Amino acid sequence: AGRGRYEVFDFDLHAAEKARTSAEERLIAELGAALRQDQLDLHYQPIVDVLTDPDDPLAESGVYAVEALVRWNHPVRGLLPAGAFIDAALRGGLIGDLGAWVLTAACRQLRAWDDQLGEHAPGRIFVNVSTQELTDPLLPVRVADTLAATGVAAHRLTLEITESGMITSPEVTLGALAQIRDLGVQLAIDDFGTGYSSLSRLTQIPASTLKVDQSFTRDLAANRDAAAVVAAVLLLGHNLRRTVVVEGVEDAETLGGLHELGCTHVQGYFLSTPKHPDDLAGELVEQPWKALRTLQG
Ligand code: C2E
Numbered sequence: 001a002g003r004g005r006y007e008v009f010d011f012d013l014h015a016a017e018k019a020r021t022s023a024e025e026r027l028i029a030e031l032g033a034a035l036r037q038d039q040l041d042l043h044y045q046p047i048v049d050v051l052t053d054p055d056d057p058l059a060e061s062g063v064y065a066v067e068a069l070v071r072w073n074h075p076v077r078g079l080l081p082a083g084a085f086i087d088a089a090l091r092g093g094l095i096g097d098l099g100a101w102v103l104t105a106a107c108r109q110l111r112a113w114d115d116q117l118g119e120h121a122p123g124r125i126f127v128n129v130s131t132q133e134l135t136d137p138l139l140p141v142r143v144a145d146t147l148a149a150t151g152v153a154a155h156r157l158t159l160e161i162t163e164s165g166m167i168t169s170p171e172v173t174l175g176a177l178a179q180i181r182d183l184g185v186q187l188a189i190d191d192f193g194t195g196y197s198s199l200s201r202l203t204q205i206p207a208s209t210l211k212v213d214q215s216f217t218r219d220l221a222a223n224r225d226a227a228a229v230v231a232a233v234l235l236l237g238h239n240l241r242r243t244v245v246v247e248g249v250e251d252a253e254t255l256g257g258l259h260e261l262g263c264t265h266v267q268g269y270f271l272s273t274p275k276h277p278d279d280l281a282g283e284l285v286e287q288p289w290k291a292l293r294t295l296q297g
Pocket residue numbers: 045068069070081082083084086099102128129130160190191214247248249250267268269270274
């Protein structure tokens with residue numbers, strides 16, 4: 001009977017695994033078609049420069065940059081966030097094509113905003129690049145070609161990378177990053193604190209920006225340990241002359257707490273959710289973030 005049970009259990013597991021695999025295979029096939037059929041879109045979320053001194057009349061809250069986040073207008077499931085399909089793209093071998101599409105679309109959007117908004121256009125655009133793309137030896141050339149083709153100045157582009165890939169092939173990745181930096185493109189370490197961060201590696205990666213992961217921000221107000229970690233990262237980053245962006249700011253209380261810790265750059269639903277570029281244009285002109293001055297004063 002014991003043996004019989006195992007066979008039945010194995011069968012269920014197998015069926016579940018098969019269902020999961022075929023669901024993913026379907027998703028991958030659909031995503032491949034979506035790339036060809038122009039079903040992808042980019043939404044943009046501001047990274048806001050918040051004032052550190054409420055008594056300084058010259059300090060202003062404004063948009064430091066916008067981060068491009070890929071979306072899929074799925075014909076049946078509606079608008080899907082990146083989190084719903086990026087892993088499938090990675091496993092299905094589609095990330096190269098997806099990444100190339102994202103980079104071009106983001107650079108084109110920046111130029112469109114320049115034409116449309118003039119001085120109110122975002123100064124910088126941040127684009128996520130997966131670790132897998134970093135191991136492609138052609139990436140630096142592709143970035144250079146995209147900048148040339150779209151006419152975007154290199155210093156306006158920041159690529160967001162994560163630390164995890166540095167472990168498997170640090171030589172390859174650090175080499176690619178150095179080439180990208182030589183173009184004048186900036187780098188940011190995304191999800192900082194969640195990877196296999198070693199502090200020595202931090203000084204090897206030529207990043208100008210650290211983005212503190214939202215898991216630290218979530219319970220900042222309630223959890224003293226989380227606040228201590230954020231405070232330490234802010235201090236470390238600022239001493240290394242990096243810009244430190246805290247992600248996942250969802251309410252005024254959290255922003256207030258960050259303010260007290262000396263935080264200068266924030267991103268999160270409280271400031272703005274990721275938005276379609278046409279919907280963000282009005283906000284970029286109106287700069288509602290300036291009202292944060294009174295909130296914090
Ligand atoms: P990420 O780069 O760390 O982006 C932050 C994610 O958190 C985004 O989800 C964003 O919509 C969400 N978010 C922003 N503010 C808040 C907040 O205040 N609270 C909460 N709870 N969430 C917030 P999304 O768009 O689903 O992206 C998930 C991840 O997928 C990204 O994490 C990034 O690693 C990856 N990704 C997104 N777009 C691209 C892309 O174009 N290429 C590549 N390779 N990866 C991408």
